[in-house]
Amino acid sequence: MFTAAANHGRRCAVVGRSMENTVSVGLELGYLDVPEECLTTLDELARLEDDQVVILTTGSQGEPMSALTRISVNEHRRVEIRPGNTVILAATPVPGNEKLVHRTVDNLFRRGANVIYGPERGVHVSGHGAAEELKLMYNLVRPRFFMPIHGEYRHLVHHAKIVNDLGLSTDNIVVAENGMEIRIGRKGVSRPGRVASGNVLVDGTSVGDVGNVVLRDRRQLAQDGMIVVVIALDKQTGELRVGPEVMSRGFVYVKEADELMEAVKESALGALAKCKEKKITEWAGVKAQIRDAVSRLVFEKTRRKPVVLPFVQEV
Numbered sequence: 001m002f003t004a005a006a007n008h009g010r011r012c013a014v015v016g017r018s019m020e021n022t023v024s025v026g027l028e029l030g031y032l033d034v035p036e037e038c039l040t041t042l043d044e045l046a047r048l049e050d051d052q053v054v055i056l057t058t059g060s061q062g063e064p065m066s067a068l069t070r071i072s073v074n075e076h077r078r079v080e081i082r083p084g085n086t087v088i089l090a091a092t093p094v095p096g097n098e099k100l101v102h103r104t105v106d107n108l109f110r111r112g113a114n115v116i117y118g119p120e121r122g123v124h125v126s127g128h129g130a131a132e133e134l135k136l137m138y139n140l141v142r143p144r145f146f147m148p149i150h151g152e153y154r155h156l157v158h159h160a161k162i163v164n165d166l167g168l169s170t171d172n173i174v175v176a177e178n179g180m181e182i183r184i185g186r187k188g189v190s191r192p193g194r195v196a197s198g199n200v201l202v203d204g205t206s207v208g209d210v211g212n213v214v215l216r217d218r219r220q221l222a223q224d225g226m227i228v229v230v231i232a233l234d235k236q237t238g239e240l241r242v243g244p245e246v247m248s249r250g251f252v253y254v255k256e257a258d259e260l261m262e263a264v265k266e267s268a269l270g271a272l273a274k275c276k277e278k279k280i281t282e283w284a285g286v287k288a289q290i291r292d293a294v295s296r297l298v299f300e301k302t303r304r305k306p307v308v309l310p311f312v313q314e315v
Contacts, residue, residue: 001054001056002032002034002035002038002039005038005054006034006035006037006038009052010038010051010052010053010054011037011038011039011040011044011045011048011052011053011054012034012038012039012040012053012054012055012056013039013040013041013042013044013045013053013054013055013056014039014055014056014057015042015055015056015057015058015067015071015076015078015079016057016058016059016066016067016068017058018058019056019057019058019067023056040053042078042079045078045079046078050082050084050085055079057071057079059071059104060089060090060091060101061091061093061094061097061100061101062093062097062099062100062101062102062103062104063100064100067079068087068104069100069104069107072104072107072108072111073107074111081108081111081112081113082111082112083111083112083113084112084113084114085112085113085114086113086114086115086116087108087113087114087115087116088116088117088123089101089104089105089115089116089117089123090123090124091124092119092124092126095152105117128150128151131162134159134162134163135162135166138162138163138166138168139166143168144172145172145173145174145184145189146160146163146168146172146173146174147173147174147175147176147182148160148163148175153175153177156175156176157175160173160175171188171189172188172189174189174191178197178198179194179195179196179197179198180194181193181194181195201215217307220305220306220307221250221307222250224250224251224304224305224306224307225248225249225250225251225252225306225307226248226249226250226251226306226307226308226309227246227247227248227251227264227294227298227306227307227308227309228246228247228248228249228309228310228311229243229244229245229246229264229268229290229294229308229309229310229311230243230244230245230246230247230310230311230313231243231244231245231268231272231290231310231311231312231313232312232313232314232315233312233313233314233315234314234315235314235315240269240272241315242315243268244264244265244268244269246261246264246265246268248261248306250306251304251306252302260298260301260302263297263301264294264297264298267293267294267296267297268290268293268294268310270293271286271289271290271292271293271294272286272289272290274289274293275289283312286310286312287310287312290308290310290312291308291309291310294308294310295308
């Protein structure tokens with residue numbers, strides 16, 4: 001890129017911390033040969049016309065805080081996209097990053113840029129080794145054991161097959177996944193078990209102790225909200241003294257759903273009557289009957305599954 005820019009009389013600026021570090025190390029070690037007059041700073045860019053400059057920036061995978069992403073939404077302090085500017089996205093989205101990359105491309109188009117992207121445009125050369133290069137590396141090293149790394153599981157399998165075709169025994173090839181224990185000794189390779197791996201959730205001051213049940217409840221609350229049913233029962237007789245009172249959060253606006261709320265109250269009263277008929281006196285059993293009855297009713301009428309919280313008080 002630097003050579004192409006110099007050949008066309010353009011000045012180059014580097015934007016993004018990781019890109020700046022990479023270019024700096026490349027220049028220092030002699031891997032990059034950039035004409036001195038080609039490199040420039042962002043301060044100098046402001047005094048040049050658009051057709052006199054080229055910017056090399058980070059953000060080809062749509063990372064939220066990367067320079068290109070901030071430029072695409074006009075939140076970068078030093079660089080601004082103007083209608084007619086050309087942006088070359090010289091990268092292929094990593095599996096799972098497609099949505100972020102496409103969002104960045106869309107935002108660049110919204111700012112009037114001409115965006116060149118996609119494999120059919122021929123602007124990206126893979127940084128991954130081809131099959132013949134992998135064979136060359138294996139023949140140079142000639143390892144006793146082999147464990148392919150990097151890429152999706154299918155890539156690891158294909159890499160392992162290449163090495164197996166070159167003569168290494170299947171017993172000495174390990175296709176591993178995250179969390180798998182690998183032990184290499186004089187007798188060969190063993191896989192004794194697995195260790196905990198994956199995402200570690202941080203919730204306030206707690207780290208890693210947010211369970212699946214908590215996450216399930218949070219998802220349900222976010223999607224369908226909650227209904228609270230409050231009743232007060234006589235401590236001596238178990239007869240209903242107050243309620244049921246029904247409150248809703250994130251489900252429906254109570255003042256605009258009188259009919260549904262009345263149906264919920266009737267359902268709770270029906271559950272209490274069933275408890276009396278079956279002689280269910282434990283509060284846990286009473287709550288379960290109310291929860292089940294209200295959940296069934298709400299699902300029948302709305303096809304939604306809010307979290308139902310019954311509260312039973314003694315008076």
